[in-house]
Amino acid sequence: MAAGSPQGVPARPTLAGHAPAETWGPDQHHAHCEPEPHPAFAPADALFSARSVWLTRAGRAILQSVDIDIAEGEILTLIGPNGAGKTTLVRVLLGLEKPDRGTVVHKPGLIVGYVPQRFAVDRAIPLTVARFIELGRRVEDEDAGRALADVGADKLADRQLSELSGGELQRVVLARALVGSPGVLVLDEPARGIDFTGEAELYALIGRLRSERGFGVLLVSHDLHVVMAQSDRVICLNRHVCCSGVPRSVAQHPEYARLFGAQVARALALYQHHHDHRHDLAGEPQTPSGSASDQT
Amino acid sequence: MAEPFLMRALLAGLGLAVVAAPLGCFVVWRRMAYYGEAVAQAGLIGIAVGLALSVNLTASVLAVTLAVSLLLVALSRQQLVPFDALLGLLAHAALAIGVIAASLARGPQLDLMAFLFGDIFAVSASDLRWIYLGGTLALGALIYLWRPLLSLCVHEDLAAAEGTPVERVKLVFVLVLALVVAMAIKIVGVLLTIAFLIMPAAAARPLSETPEQMALFAAIFGSLSVGLGLFLSVSFDTPGGPSIVVVLAFIFLAAIFPAVVRGQR
Numbered sequence: 258m259a260a261g262s263p264q265g266v267p268a269r270p271t272l273a274g275h276a277p278a279e280t281w282g283p284d285q286h287h288a289h290c291e292p293e294p295h296p297a298f299a300p301a302d303a304l305f306s307a308r309s310v311w312l313t314r315a316g317r318a319i320l321q322s323v324d325i326d327i328a329e330g331e332i333l334t335l336i337g338p339n340g341a342g343k344t345t346l347v348r349v350l351l352g353l354e355k356p357d358r359g360t361v362v363h364k365p366g367l368i369v370g371y372v373p374q375r376f377a378v379d380r381a382i383p384l385t386v387a388r389f390i391e392l393g394r395r396v397e398d399e400d401a402g403r404a405l406a407d408v409g410a411d412k413l414a415d416r417q418l419s420e421l422s423g424g425e426l427q428r429v430v431l432a433r434a435l436v437g438s439p440g441v442l443v444l445d446e447p448a449r450g451i452d453f454t455g456e457a458e459l460y461a462l463i464g465r466l467r468s469e470r471g472f473g474v475l476l477v478s479h480d481l482h483v484v485m486a487q488s489d490r491v492i493c494l495n496r497h498v499c500c501s502g503v504p505r506s507v508a509q510h511p512e513y514a515r516l517f518g519a520q521v522a523r524a525l526a527l528y529q530h531h532h533d534h535r536h537d538l539a540g541e542p543q544t545p546s547g548s549a550s551d552q553t
Numbered sequence: 554m555a556e557p558f559l560m561r562a563l564l565a566g567l568g569l570a571v572v573a574a575p576l577g578c579f580v581v582w583r584r585m586a587y588y589g590e591a592v593a594q595a596g597l598i599g600i601a602v603g604l605a606l607s608v609n610l611t612a613s614v615l616a617v618t619l620a621v622s623l624l625l626v627a628l629s630r631q632q633l634v635p636f637d638a639l640l641g642l643l644a645h646a647a648l649a650i651g652v653i654a655a656s657l658a659r660g661p662q663l664d665l666m667a668f669l670f671g672d673i674f675a676v677s678a679s680d681l682r683w684i685y686l687g688g689t690l691a692l693g694a695l696i697y698l699w700r701p702l703l704s705l706c707v708h709e710d711l712a713a714a715e716g717t718p719v720e721r722v723k724l725v726f727v728l729v730l731a732l733v734v735a736m737a738i739k740i741v742g743v744l745l746t747i748a749f750l751i752m753p754a755a756a757a758r759p760l761s762e763t764p765e766q767m768a769l770f771a772a773i774f775g776s777l778s779v780g781l782g783l784f785l786s787v788s789f790d791t792p793g794g795p796s797i798v799v800v801l802a803f804i805f806l807a808a809i810f811p812a813v814v815r816g817q818r
Contacts, residue, residue: 351714371710379706383761383767384763388764392704393704393711443714
């Protein structure tokens with residue numbers, strides 16, 4: 258996958274002064290951004306910690322020495338172009354996939370709420386919303402009801418899962434992830450396929466729940482430049498961690514506020530990439546020192 | 554009352570219908586119809602082995618269906634040949650080997666039809682014991698695994714992330730499937746076994762709001778088809794297993810008809 262263009266990013270308004278397409282371009286060099294120094298051991302308050310994770314599938318290096326930590330109560334947004342290994346990294350962190358090398362450590366007793374990418378409903382299985390939620394962690398009936406109320410979907414409890422719209426289904430899957438007081442929520446591209454208003458609503462909801470309950474959030478975003486405003490940290494992944502930093506609030510830019518409306522602009526933020534290296538067409542990083550890895 | 558052979562046929566069919574109902578639902582939900590077909594057709598090799606060694610046929614069939622299930626689990630680890638092609642290949646290779654082996658074991662006068670389409674009226678008291686013992690075991694395992702199995706049918710990754718031991722549950726499920734297939738072969742034969750599993754479940758789907766309802770309706774349809782099929786078989790002197798399957802086909806058509814008319818997706 259070529260890293261030269263932000264593929265898969267839906268057509269969105271490009272604003273003067275914030276031209277997203279070029280920020281990612283291989284021929285642009287930003288000032289060197291300080292890569293976060295990762296301690297050799299996981300910090301004591303880390304919910305998840307991955308160290309030196311390598312993963313190769315079908316001869317293709319998907320993850321190359323990835324280090325990542327999620328602190329308690331932190332909202333960490335993970336971005337990167339298509340094929341950057343975001344979903345694979347999430348699967349490794351969740352224990353769904355074994356890395357070839359490296360370690361993944363969960364805080365003992367950590368309960369993980371997971372919202373997978375593209376939740377396809379199987380119409381062959383008759384299933385009500387309430388039943389779907391109870392299929393997750395074993396809960397009391399009122400827990401399921403409360404989780405549905407939390408995401409504003411309490412009216413859906415008796416509906417068939419297959420009758421829900423895309424937005425309703427997304428809330429229901431989020432409700433299932435909220436059951437049983439998770440210590441961390443992992444959401445894989447929850448805003449893919451919904452518009453900015455829906456995205457802003459979702460981010461506001463996640464942000465509010467995080468403030469109330471203090472769980473950590475790992476949010477994979479499909480957009481390279483517009484992220485959740487409440488992100489404490491943004492990590493840009495392209496097989497390895499390219500850079501990380503904090504997003505800048507969109508609300509400070511009057512033209513965004515005009516375009517999206519104040520409500521939406523408050524929930525979204527811009528992330529400026531600071532890459533100190535380029536990727537060749539195969540997506541392999543070319544570091545300034547010239548130690549490019551093998552192309553496959 | 555009825556002739557003993559008819560009573561045994563009815564008891565065997567009803568016992569199987571009750572076990573096949575929840576199992577068939579999972580076969581439908583997990584898209585394993587052709588998987589079951591391959592395992593069932595491999596059962597013919599088990600029959601041949603049993604005839605050659607003069608051992609209990611249900612035992613030899615069970616040994617082969619279990620072995621083939623594990624072989625399929627192993628073969629599914631590669632992705633060069635798609636799994637459905639693999640199943641088609643294995644099902645027919647097994648059928649060919651089974652037919653040759655059975656005729657070698659028993660000579661040309663062997664009644665192959667009885668093995669391909671079952672011989673429910675030849676069910677013996679010992680067969681009945683097998684069916685009820687194996688059926689109780691299979692039903693118990695399905696009830697025990699109901700929740701994790703259902704969860705991984707709905708979304709495997711989500712189930713795994715929530716801590717369901719997905720691989721172990723899947724393994725136990727294929728073993729239970731092999732057990733029930735081995736029991737069903739005596740009654741409906743290697744070619745109709747999978748029909749007896751999936752048809753009641755498929756007919757139950759349009760009427761069901763919950764997974765449990767679907768299993769319950771499947772059990773009712775399965776039992777109904779056994780009773781009606783046997784009655785038709787005795788009345789019109791038609792083969793037992795195929796008569797049951799024909800009744801099931803009509804029940805399915807009647808159940809799915811409203812959804813077809815409404816164009817319900």
